[in-house]
Amino acid sequence: MHQDLLKEAEKFINISYHELKKSDQEIKARLLEIKDEINRFGYYKHTFEELEYGAKLAWRNSNRCIGRLFWEKLNVFDMRHLSTEESIAHALLEHIKYATNQGRIRSTITVFHQKTPDQSIKIWNHQLIRYAGYQTENGIIGDPDSLAFTRECEKLGWKGKGSQFDVLPLVVQINDNKPYMIDIPNDLILEVPIHHPEYDWFKDLRIKWYSVPIISSMKLEIGGIVYTASPFNGWYMGTEIGARNLADENRYNILPKISSCMGLDQSKNSSLWKDRALVELNIAVLHSYKENKVSIVDHHTASHQFKQFEENERKMERPLTGNWTWLIPPLAPATSHIFYKQYNNEINKPNYFYQKPPYS
Numbered sequence: 001m002h003q004d005l006l007k008e009a010e011k012f013i014n015i016s017y018h019e020l021k022k023s024d025q026e027i028k029a030r031l032l033e034i035k036d037e038i039n040r041f042g043y044y045k046h047t048f049e050e051l052e053y054g055a056k057l058a059w060r061n062s063n064r065c066i067g068r069l070f071w072e073k074l075n076v077f078d079m080r081h082l083s084t085e086e087s088i089a090h091a092l093l094e095h096i097k098y099a100t101n102q103g104r105i106r107s108t109i110t111v112f113h114q115k116t117p118d119q120s121i122k123i124w125n126h127q128l129i130r131y132a133g134y135q136t137e138n139g140i141i142g143d144p145d146s147l148a149f150t151r152e153c154e155k156l157g158w159k160g161k162g163s164q165f166d167v168l169p170l171v172v173q174i175n176d177n178k179p180y181m182i183d184i185p186n187d188l189i190l191e192v193p194i195h196h197p198e199y200d201w202f203k204d205l206r207i208k209w210y211s212v213p214i215i216s217s218m219k220l221e222i223g224g225i226v227y228t229a230s231p232f233n234g235w236y237m238g239t240e241i242g243a244r245n246l247a248d249e250n251r252y253n254i255l256p257k258i259s260s261c262m263g264l265d266q267s268k269n270s271s272l273w274k275d276r277a278l279v280e281l282n283i284a285v286l287h288s289y290k291e292n293k294v295s296i297v298d299h300h301t302a303s304h305q306f307k308q309f310e311e312n313e314r315k316m317e318r319p320l321t322g323n324w325t326w327l328i329p330p331l332a333p334a335t336s337h338i339f340y341k342q343y344n345n346e347i348n349k350p351n352y353f354y355q356k357p358p359y360s
């Protein structure tokens, strides 16, 4: 069992220390240290430098991510010393504050204690900031994606207002303790009301979205060590909000409303009413985030940035991996160079992975 861990550790140290331009001497010495630690404890501890670079490599290896040009610019907060739910929840609030930065979003990851036989930390949220979803007799209120987690929060005593945009509480669990739940203070939640640059009626739809996507349900694996609580954020690409979160039928499903306000003919598909509504919604999202000085990237700029990433990787003689089905944007995919290429979807490590949900 320890053999696999040692192999993973050696691969990671060799790659990272080489890229960090360390001497062979240093690599050998570090590997001896790790080998000894694994033999004594069954696991080993990363230095901060290894943790920081490992988190960046994991981003660079994320095949589904179009935002990887900026992989070296990641703020890493080392919170491996925290061992209580309260202190962990507080660190999550600090992450939200730091990453939001009044709208000039900073790509950030907070890493909590690694998984060991006697300690596992689980964040129950999918994203630190997300809207609740409620099943009612006349349909779903809020985000349908949040139905299950909202019910778990209600079981823990949480009571939402029942609006379309109730921000869910943070839920943190150590081992099998009772999960710890706290509300996020309102002043930490920066939201953007969605307005359209030409259609004044857009604001009457009263839709908004939150500024910072902070994925808190994935695990980070570096050199055989697993960090089951490692929330990370970047900024949004507009289509995530405008072409999926607000547009999907099984999400906020607002295209029919937009199309009626535009006076489009919904009686036949060939009027492309859905496509026209989609484009105007995405224009509104980008316009609103920019007007509120909240970081966002449109899918054309994001594609160009990804092209630059491809070129950088080629220059560095690193084989590029990617997942085409996720990299092409959901709006006008064939306007992106990505559409016309094939990508090797091999999974390299370090990387971010799904893990089974702590509740079900």
Ligand code: HEM
Pocket (backbone or CB within 6 Å): 055, 059, 062, 064, 065, 066, 067, 068, 070, 074, 107, 108, 109, 232, 233, 234, 235, 236, 237, 240, 297, 302, 326, 352
């Ligand atoms: C800085 C701006 C960033 C942008 C614009 C961006 C954009 C995206 C987009 C659009 C997706 C697809 C999401 C979906 O279709 O649901 C994605 C996936 C992903 N991104 Fe990035 N990203 C950024 C930063 C980051 C950072 C900082 C990390 C981690 C350190 C990261 C890790 C990932 C991972 C792991 C996925 C796949 C998620 C999954 O499999 O569900 N990204 N990114």
Ligand SMILES: N/C(=N/c1cccc(CO[C@@H]2CCNC2)c1)c1cccs1
Pocket (backbone or CB within 6 Å): 213, 214, 215, 232, 233, 234, 235, 236, 237, 240
């Ligand atoms: N812009 C982003 N978008 C996402 C990145 C990763 C995952 C997600 C959400 O993925 C869900 C699962 C499949 N689609 C929705 C969104 C980022 C979040 C955190 C760092 S960048």
